[in-house]
Amino acid sequence: MATTIWWIRRDLRLGDNQALAAARAGGDRVLPVFVLDPRLLAAARDGRRRLGFLFAGLRALDADLRRCGNRLLVRRGDPARVLSGLVAESGAGAVYAEADHSPYARRRDARVAQAVPLTLAGGLTVHPLEAVRKADSSPYTVFTPYSRAWRALPFPGVPLPAPEHLPGPAGLPGEGLPSSPGHALADLFPAGEAEAHRRLEAFVRTAIDDYHDTRNRMDLAGTSVLSPYLRFGMISALQAVWAARQAGGQGAEAWLNELIWREFYVSILHHFPHVQRESFHPGLRGIVWREAPGEFADWTAGRTGYPVVDAAMRQLLATGWMHNRARMIAASFLVKDLLVDWRRGEQFFRQHLLDGDLAANHGGWQWTAGTGTDAAPYYRVFNPVLQGRKFDPQGDYVHRWVPELAGVPGEFLHEPWCMSVEQQKQFHCMIGKDYPAPIVDHALARRRALEAYRAGVGR
DNA sequence: TGAAATGTTGGGGCG
DNA sequence: ACGCCCCAACATTTC
Numbered sequence: 001m002a003t004t005i006w007w008i009r010r011d012l013r014l015g016d017n018q019a020l021a022a023a024r025a026g027g028d029r030v031l032p033v034f035v036l037d038p039r040l041l042a043a044a045r046d047g048r049r050r051l052g053f054l055f056a057g058l059r060a061l062d063a064d065l066r067r068c069g070n071r072l073l074v075r076r077g078d079p080a081r082v083l084s085g086l087v088a089e090s091g092a093g094a095v096y097a098e099a100d101h102s103p104y105a106r107r108r109d110a111r112v113a114q115a116v117p118l119t120l121a122g123g124l125t126v127h128p129l130e131a132v133r134k135a136d137s138s139p140y141t142v143f144t145p146y147s148r149a150w151r152a153l154p155f156p157g158v159p160l161p162a163p164e165h166l167p168g169p170a171g172l173p174g175e176g177l178p179s180s181p182g183h184a185l186a187d188l189f190p191a192g193e194a195e196a197h198r199r200l201e202a203f204v205r206t207a208i209d210d211y212h213d214t215r216n217r218m219d220l221a222g223t224s225v226l227s228p229y230l231r232f233g234m235i236s237a238l239q240a241v242w243a244a245r246q247a248g249g250q251g252a253e254a255w256l257n258e259l260i261w262r263e264f265y266v267s268i269l270h271h272f273p274h275v276q277r278e279s280f281h282p283g284l285r286g287i288v289w290r291e292a293p294g295e296f297a298d299w300t301a302g303r304t305g306y307p308v309v310d311a312a313m314r315q316l317l318a319t320g321w322m323h324n325r326a327r328m329i330a331a332s333f334l335v336k337d338l339l340v341d342w343r344r345g346e347q348f349f350r351q352h353l354l355d356g357d358l359a360a361n362h363g364g365w366q367w368t369a370g371t372g373t374d375a376a377p378y379y380r381v382f383n384p385v386l387q388g389r390k391f392d393p394q395g396d397y398v399h400r401w402v403p404e405l406a407g408v409p410g411e412f413l414h415e416p417w418c419m420s421v422e423q424q425k426q427f428h429c430m431i432g433k434d435y436p437a438p439i440v441d442h443a444l445a446r447r448r449a450l451e452a453y454r455a456g457v458g459r
Numbered sequence: 460t461g462a463a464a465t466g467t468t469g470g471g472g473c474g
Numbered sequence: 475a476c477g478c479c480c481c482a483a484c485a486t487t488t489c
Contacts, residue, residue: 216460328460367460379489380461387461446462450489 002027003090003169005116007083007097008034008072009105011123011233012057013193014064014166016159018121023096026119029169031090032065034058035083036076036178037108046351049320052180053191053354057232059177060192068166073174079108080115087116090169098123098233101270102358125263126237127153129270132263139271141280141373146267147260159239162193188319189228189354196229200240204247211251215258216325218308219396224255225321227355230262237263258324265363268373275362279371284378287371287456289341298439299334300348302401305431305438307414308388309333311401318401320354325391331368332382337445339452342369370453378453381446388414404435 004027006020014020023030044051062072075082083095099120100109112118122128132150133139140146203224207214214222229235241259244252269275279285298304302313312326322330327349334345346365350356366372370380392398395413398405405413407427412419417431417438424430431437 325460332461376460377489381463381489383462443463446489454489 001029003029003031003092005083005086005090005092005095006030006032007079007095007118008032008061009097009100010231011098011236012054012061013162013196013234013236014061014068015162015193015197016123016236016239017098017162017233018123018160019096019098020163021160022119022121023094024163024166026094026096027092029167030070031073031086031092031169031172032061032070032166033073033075033083033086035079036074036175037079038077039104047356049352050354050356053189053228053320054232055178055180056191057234059180060194060234062177064193065166065168068163070166070168072177073172074177075174080112083112083118084115086172089172092169093117094119096121100124101129101266103269103273103276123236123238124233125266126150126156126241126259127263129267132267139267140264141268141272143261143264143374146264147257150260150263155245156238159236159242189321191232191234193234196226196235197239199224199226199229200235200243204243207251208244208247208255209249209251212254213251215254216391218311218323218326219392219394223324228321231355231357261363262360265359268363269359272373275366275372276358279369280366280373280375281371283457284371285456287452290339292338292340295338295439296334296340296344298436299330299338299340299345303436304333304440305417305436306333306384306442307395307398307402307405307416308384308392311392311398314401316349316352320352322349322353323397325387326397327364328368329382329384329387331365333384335365335369336381336449337384337440337442339445339449342366342371378457379450381449383442383446385414385442402435404429 004023006023011017011019020030058072058074065071086092087095095116095118097118097120099122101124109118109120127150131153132146140149203226207222211222214220226235226240230237230240237259241256244256244259272280300313302310302317304310308326309330312322312330315326316322331345334340335342342365346361350361363372367375370376370378388398395410398413405416408416408429409427416429416435419427419431429435
């Protein structure tokens, strides 16, 4: 009777799990293990909310496993030591895990592979990273040709079904499942595979057809809000792509494109790990950023005086999630208007986002900062007023997150400082008292950013 | 997956 | 009737 170990990292699901499938093929008893790696726990001490979501996900996975006649074993410690100990205790012949491409994960897995027989399986992305590359086998650094090559690959097929029975070895001692100190959002983002599929189905049923037109509207529920679930593999990328393919149409194509962006950034971080520390383009490392401690604090707290930016940051603080358009607007404001190093914004986002992930977060921030692969050109500066008018036309998004502006009518909502003192009184919102005055003048800030970038590029 | 600056055009007010 | 100016409205270019 052979036992195999399924080492769970960011694939908290039973359905469409290639590592689990490989573990089942390798033995008739599967031991599901999650290792609480002190190095990751320490790094995540400021990302407590995401850690809480992960822990809630572990409890959900354990419940699912128990329905299959198994259970989740949690142990704390260095993964190589924990796993080699478990191999000895259980007599397991092999360890299977889903490949993870972040620099730390690769170092860790290389170490683990020296201690135990480790086999990595695909699944984090739809297509294996090595499958999407140029004719000369070098990686793509521009999204459009990458996505063309991605789409040209044969579809990998139907997502694997979840096992109904998953026999495990006789009980081994483990830790209790960790509780979720920071996960106060259990009702907003219930963790687990079942919830991920509920969301996917609801999105496909009600919003995917309009996605092409509504995905940028911050005031509408036009997006899938699946990112935290994809982040921890409570749903697989293939399951999402499969659903898009079944749905078909312009909206599904636009959503598929976003999923391809996700894989593009996984690939970029894999092939160019330096992007987690500095700009992709060496020529753009000379930009002189401002320290601006006070303005940075205003940005993090959502008191910049620009309603869309403040709504975005407050949504993040309140929910652990932010609409993608809002992410771009808030990021552009920090990097261009405040001229603060994108890495500080990236770190703040990653601390607070439930979906916070090295690859996607760095990709997005470097895109905004204009320093990345296939990035927005440096002179593209978002105007928060125009972005607000365009993507929150009735101001519902701002009203939801910035209650001080409740009485301010639509024409002033995205630029409340334009109200006369009379109007401020009339609408019960005194600028500088009830709601902050803008901490920078956008027109001036824009010119300052262009100058700093020109100097940094060395033109 | 921008926005501002600059250029062009054409209608209308007006001397 | 005509030229002149103003300035939307739109197009192009520049950052």
